[in-house]
Amino acid sequence: MGGNGKHRWKISFRSSSSMPKQSPKEFMCPISGSLMADPVVVASGQTFERISVQVCRNLAFVPVLGDGSRPDFTVVIPNLAMKSAILNWCAASRVDRPTEPEYGSVETLVRAAMGSDGDDRFETSEKELLRAVPGNPPVMFSHAATEVNHRPNHFYSSSSEESVIAAVPATPLPLTTRPSCYSSFSSSSDEALSLAVTLDPISSEEEEILGKLKSSEVHEQEEGLILLRTITRTKEDLRVSLCTPGVLSALRLLLNSRYGVVQTNAVASVVNLSLEKPNKAKIVRSGIVPPLIDLLKGGLPESQEHAAGALFSLAIEDNNKTAIGVMGALPPLLHSLRSESERTRHDSALALYHLSLDQSNRVKLVKLGAIPTLLAMVKSGDLASRALLILCNMAASGDGRSAMLDANAVDCLVGLLRGKELDSESTQENCVAVLYLLSHGSMRFKGLAREARAVEVLREVEERGSGRAREKAKRMLQMMRGRDEEEEVDWEGVLESGALSQPRYRVGGAGKQHIHGAYSTEF
Structure with missing residues (x-):
């Protein structure tokens, strides 16, 4: 191995036959x-x-x-x-x-x-993570508040974005660090139930909370959960301190409660604790994910909203992605994309986006039949922007690309671009980005793109689309023209001579090469 021979961490994991001496x-x-x-x-x-x-x-x-x-x-x-x-x-x-x-x-x-x-x-905090995100214009996400009582139907949000850093302009992929079941805004009724949280020091707070959470009396459990939920929403600096094995163990048990108030406040408290980066891995290791999955499957509607939000928040952490997928979160998250609750749908989609960044989860999603579901969402316009982001991740793997080509994704996406049915410029960019990823290393894509008459659509995007979309459309057009230009034929001469049935030859270059037809590639 050469070209990196002086690197002090050099190690060879491949045989000399598969590792060339002049690797870039x-x-x-x-x-x-x-x-x-x-x-x-x-x-x-x-x-x-x-x-x-x-x-x-x-x-x-x-x-x-x-x-x-x-x-x-x-x-x-x-x-x-x-x-x-x-x-x-x-x-x-x-x-x-x-x-x-x-x-x-x-x-x-x-x-x-x-x-x-x-x-x-x-060490890194969530604030440091946000500072590392490029300052792109924010994408608005619907946020629901975590009030103790019933929540209003209006949502507030702000979010951050991240962009894939690549050799070519990339489609921005939203990175919001707050699930839609969380908000820093509080209601007057919630403030009335805040239980005058002024306990000091922190050890006393944890002691009082644990005492109530471990009580056999349901009303004591409710008081403890309301106290924990209020503290972890209003006092961000205490979230890490309160994310202890004792608190997490008590919450894990209370997530299975048959009492609605207990169940809902327990899962909402998990959401609040999960917002801090140092807590994310602790929560997964505590065994809370399986009860969250159970709530997503059959909990109360509000508990399902919070369960989806908690899984989304936990899935942001890279070290959690594989574990959450192994524990069985993918099927109920896919099912929740059809939930009647808009908040559940949004957070489930964002959870799947982050989980699909992991290759093992992409393989599972293909086997679960996620591709047709996501394409149907794109066609119907329901969470189309979120579905396209997940499809971007799926198209990054060979299995995902094959499944998408089998599901007629090219025709679907080209049809959306042609019909101008996409609701925003960013959604158009994501649609083009998925097509661009599908085109990588796939001769089959060319045939499907021709059948869908993609050239005329891509030309229009190249002329009138946004910067990122134009660049990707241009590259796809170059890719699709590549083989045609290489096999250029003097069609006018052929038509004039009436020799359509005769062998065709490449024009130019040394010697003539036999070509079986204008579309000789087998798909």
């Missing part, structure tokens, strides 16, 4: 030293192998890179453009596609680097 340096993971199979961009802008980032985060270690800088691992986004470039280079160089290195091998390597780099550790 930008295709190599700075930590593992191997050709990246699943490249991701971190908040500081560098690209790494996903496993390498996971190991560093699990070990709370921030390495020093070759240029003396330290990466920021608070945000991890798939680098689809880099992955496509690596796969294209492998195909052109006749090199085996890279495979993900083993976790244990990378862990050994990182631990060795930790020994030579001291005991540096890093």
